[in-house]
Amino acid sequence: MTLLTGNNELTTVQDEKTGSNQLFPVFLKLNELHTVLIGAGNVGLEKLTAILHNSNDARVTVIAKNVIKAVKDLAITYPTISIIEKSFDDSDLDIADLVIAATDDSVLNTYIRDSAHQRKLLINVADKPDLCDFYLGSIVKKGDLKIGISTNGKSPTIAKRLKEVLNESLPADLHITLQQMSDLRNSLSGDFTYKVKKLNEVTSVLVEQKVERKNLKWLIWLSIVFSLTVAVTALWFNEPAFRTYAREIDPAFYYFLGAGFLFALIDGAIGMSYGVTSTTFSLSMGIPPASASMGVHLSEILSNGIAGWMHYRMGNVNWKLFKLLLIPGIIGAVLGAYLLSSLEHYSQYSKPFVSLYTLILGIVIFTKALNLKRKRTGDKIKKISLLGFGGGFIDAVGGGGWGSIVLSSLIAGGRHPRFSLGTVKLSRFFIALMSSITFITMLSSSHWEAVAGLVFGSALASPIAAKISNKISTKAIMISVGIIVILISLKSIITFVGKII
Numbered sequence: 001m002t003l004l005t006g007n008n009e010l011t012t013v014q015d016e017k018t019g020s021n022q023l024f025p026v027f028l029k030l031n032e033l034h035t036v037l038i039g040a041g042n043v044g045l046e047k048l049t050a051i052l053h054n055s056n057d058a059r060v061t062v063i064a065k066n067v068i069k070a071v072k073d074l075a076i077t078y079p080t081i082s083i084i085e086k087s088f089d090d091s092d093l094d095i096a097d098l099v100i101a102a103t104d105d106s107v108l109n110t111y112i113r114d115s116a117h118q119r120k121l122l123i124n125v126a127d128k129p130d131l132c133d134f135y136l137g138s139i140v141k142k143g144d145l146k147i148g149i150s151t152n153g154k155s156p157t158i159a160k161r162l163k164e165v166l167n168e169s170l171p172a173d174l175h176i177t178l179q180q181m182s183d184l185r186n187s188l189s190g191d192f193t194y195k196v197k198k199l200n201e202v203t204s205v206l207v208e209q210k211v212e213r214k215n216l217k218w219l220i221w222l223s224i225v226f227s228l229t230v231a232v233t234a235l236w237f238n239e240p241a242f243r244t245y246a247r248e249i250d251p252a253f254y255y256f257l258g259a260g261f262l263f264a265l266i267d268g269a270i271g272m273s274y275g276v277t278s279t280t281f282s283l284s285m286g287i288p289p290a291s292a293s294m295g296v297h298l299s300e301i302l303s304n305g306i307a308g309w310m311h312y313r314m315g316n317v318n319w320k321l322f323k324l325l326l327i328p329g330i331i332g333a334v335l336g337a338y339l340l341s342s343l344e345h346y347s348q349y350s351k352p353f354v355s356l357y358t359l360i361l362g363i364v365i366f367t368k369a370l371n372l373k374r375k376r377t378g379d380k381i382k383k384i385s386l387l388g389f390g391g392g393f394i395d396a397v398g399g400g401g402w403g404s405i406v407l408s409s410l411i412a413g414g415r416h417p418r419f420s421l422g423t424v425k426l427s428r429f430f431i432a433l434m435s436s437i438t439f440i441t442m443l444s445s446s447h448w449e450a451v452a453g454l455v456f457g458s459a460l461a462s463p464i465a466a467k468i469s470n471k472i473s474t475k476a477i478m479i480s481v482g483i484i485v486i487l488i489s490l491k492s493i494i495t496f497v498g499k500i501i
Helices: 042-054 069-077 090-095 106-118 156-169 174-187 192-203 205-238 240-248 251-270 274-284 289-313 319-342 344-370 384-398 402-412 417-442 448-469 474-500
Strands: 002-005 009-012 034-038 059-064 081-085 098-101 122-125 138-142 145-150
Touching: 034 042, 034 090, 042 059, 042 069, 042 138, 059 069, 059 090, 069 081, 090 106, 098 106, 106 122, 138 156, 145 156, 251 274, 251 289, 251 448, 274 289, 274 448, 274 474, 289 319, 289 384, 289 417, 289 448, 319 384, 319 402, 319 417, 344 474, 384 402, 384 417, 402 417
Parallel strands: 034 059, 034 098, 059 081, 098 122
Antiparallel strands: 002 009, 002 145, 138 145
C-alpha cells in the first residue's frame, strides 16, 4: 500500500522484501490535461464525479452512445466538460492526454486499451485492474492537502475504509497549517539543508500535537463531568433549597433526557430517525403533537447547525440544490407548524394521524434497512422545490421526516449521496429554526419538561454520536428502530380506535 501526500513528499508503507506494490504515486494537473472518458452510465458517472471532486476545472470529453441524465447535468454545471453522443472510434483519442474506459462491454474496453497504447496514452479501465496503466485510488482531501491511497488493485474497500479513518483523524483546520508552512518556507533564508532542517523541526510537533489533542479532549470531558458531579453533590447536601427544587422537577424530564440522548446516538449512527423516534416516544408519553414537534425541532437546531457547518467546511454543499430546497422548505415548515399549533386543542384527534405518519416512516426505515445495498436509479428527481415544501410541511406536522423524505428521495433519484447529505443537513438547520420560532410563537405549552429533556439529552449525545456510528451495525440499528416505531405507532392507533368503539 502506498500513500502520497503534499507536492513532492512520498511515504511508502509496504513489505520491502516482497516489493509487491510496484506503483509510483503521482498527482496529475487535470486542468492542464485533456481526459477522454468513454462510457456515460453509472460507472462513467462515478469516474467523472471522482475527477471533478479533485479538479473542478478538469477538461473532460465524454464519449458514449447513451448518456444518463446525471452526466448531462454535470456537463451543464461544469463548462469544461463536453459530451459527444456516438459510438467510440479510434480517432476520438487524437485529442486525449489521458483515457478512461467505463463501458460495460469487455471487448470494447480491450479495444479502447489497445487504441490508447498505439498512441502511447495511459488508460484506466473500470473494474479491470489487469488492463489499467493507472488506478483511481481513494483520495483524502483537506484543503490543499491530498492523500492518495492505493491497494494495488487488491481491495478498493480497504482503501475506502482507510480514507474514512484519515478523514476523521486529520484536523479540519489543517489547510491553515499548510498555508502557514508555505509562508514560513518562503520566509526562510539559507541553503537547502538549513531550510529542510528548520521545516523538519517545525513539523515534528504535528504528531505530538495529535496525541496531546486527543488526551486533552478526554481530560476536558472528564473535568466537566467531575466538576458537575462535585457541584451537584455539594448543592444537594449543603443547599436545602436546591434539594427542594430538584424534588419538584417533573420526573418526565429525566425520561425525556434519557430518550433524547439515546435517539441522538441512533441518529448519529444511521444519519436519520431522530425526529420520528422522538416524536413517537413523545406521543406515547401523552405529549400533544404540536408540543412534541416543538421539542424535536428545538433540540435539532444546535446539532444540525454544527453538522451543516462541518459539511460546508468540507465542501459537501450543492448550493444550487440548497437554494431550491431552502425557501420552499421553510414555507412548508412554517405552514405545517402553524397548522399543527392551531390544532393543539384538538390533539386527541390529530394524534392518531401523526401516529399514522410515524407508522409509515417506521416502515420506510425498516425497508431501507433491508435494501441498504440497492443502487441508485440514476434518474434525478426534478421537482426539488416541491420536494422541499412537502418535506418541510410533513416534518413540522409529524415532528420529523426531513431527512427520511428529502435525503432519501434525492439519493434514490440519482443525486450524489455526499453532496445530498451535506445540503440536507445545512438546510435542516434553517427548517428546524423556523419551525421552532413558529411553535414558540403559537403555543403556550405546559410540557416544557419534555422539551427541555430532549434539548439537553440530544446536546449531551452529540459529541459522541459520531464515534458510536463506527462501532455499531447500521442495518441492525435501522431494523430495531423501524420495529420499535411501528409497534409504538400501532399501539397509539389501536388505543384511539378502541376509545371510539
